[in-house]
Amino acid sequence: MKITKADVEHVAKLARLEITEAEQDAFSKQLSAILTYVEQLKTLDTAGVEPTATVLEQTNVFREDKARPSLSVEKALANAPEREDGHFAVPKIIEER
């Protein structure tokens, strides 16, 4: 499986990763090698085989919908790179016209 530099750029954008020119080259080669290696799975017959998402038997785990103690606003914000008035602050999302 050949992964072109354009593929790398597309996937990097999906993953919200800015990558350098050098990384584009390296990832194109490395991902091609890895994906060529995983192609071997195609030789296994999986017709009618249920996929495994988890090895656990249970499906859903429920609890009472009751309020429990949780982090204070101060603690929850303590690691924030930027904060303002008890909120997480981010760059402006909606542009002014």
Add this chain to the structure above:
Amino acid sequence: MSLYKLTLRELQEKFTKGEVTACEIVQAYQLRINQVEPKVRAYITLTKESAMAQAEALDEKLKGWRRTMPLMGMPVAVKDNICTQNVLTTCASRMLGNFVPPYDASVIARLRGQSYLLLGKTNLDEFAMGSSTENSAFGPSRNPWNLSRVPGGSSGGSAAAVAADLCAAALGSDTGGSIRQPAACCGVVGLKPTYGRVSRFGLVAFASSLDQIGPITKDVADAAMVLGVIAGHDPLDSTSANLPVPDYAKALKKKDFKKLKVGVPREYFAEGLDPEVEQAVQAAIEEIKQLGAEIKEIALPRTDAAIATYYLIATAEASSNLARYDGVKYGLRSKETANLLDMYMKTRQEGFGPEVKRRIMLGTYALSAGYYDAYYGKAQAVRTLIRQDFEAAFREVDLIVTPVTPTPAFKLGEKSEDPLQMYLSDIYTISVNLAGNPAISVPCGFSKTGLPIGLQLIGRPFEEETLLRGAHAYEQATGWRAKRPNIR
């Protein structure tokens, strides 16, 4: 005898009898850390002051009276992807270089409940992605047996710390072998419990359907003791199993393999296995036979497919788990960005190292439109086949015995340029994570150059007792434990 040479149980006994205080334990270890840690570099963060404060408070509380709790006063190291309240938890990533968790992981809450002593947070491959600790943003740890070799990974810091007597026991996490492989490389014991046996709450997620926390210790009985403390149901982790926790120490009473059938999968002794490792493992199988086991050749036919399956599933889960590092709520935020999207892109560019980026890319690709069925869907179906292989094998045998790694610890830098070669070294450990079973790594010999070799025992889900019994019987019958590294 120096305190740091003792096993967890030996130290516990001395502490309970009042022969040593918590402060003396911390002092002894801090002295040892001062001498050896600059060479081994097992830790990212040393909690010197808080460890001493914990010890003082404990000694004060216990004045003249001792109550036995397995980890009370015991000096423990914790892998730096397990959240510790008010103690830096970096995941060996620039992304979390300043992250101080506001809460404890559930396993830490249990240790704290027993008044353990946290000596520090150990090095790992960034976000537990790797097999050598070379992917740490803070530099690699060294193998105490030979400082030019890797300690294995990703829990390499924890394994090196135990091997170099820089802690009495450690916690690691295992997604594809990250407890067992470094334990084998460093000549110590590493236990990956059954998926669901130990709560993952507060373990920074890598691949949620595979991750599991477990102990790395000086011997098997110590592993049983730590597992007994951290195992059990946790309402905060919906994947933790609601099953009673047996008394694992009891499982160690039978010091033999009598009435146990032990399977040897022929696929694990094929091409690529180092002759010295093969020899050591074959000798161990002979020893296990002498201890009363019925040895049976078995087949795990989909072994060849395990690495491909693992690297699709683990990276797919990682790519979505690591989407949370966006520079908003915690961790790094890139400075001088034009807008929100630009902030995400630059933050992740600056925060993640090359291996993490590579895995995010691979996982994103495997999940992307047009490729989902061919890669991720296919891998999930093959995972079912791999599980069925283990289910079929465990209808015939009680334990499976294999090597842990294809070679002893490799040299620093030897594989870091070729990610695929690095992935291939995980061949004997990753199937176990895909199937969910428990497995343990115990020392079974040394290479001619003096590097430790590990033996892996794999058990049925939630049958850690059989696993511990077998590993303990083998360990007690052989003298590998007695040899210690001469760090220079």
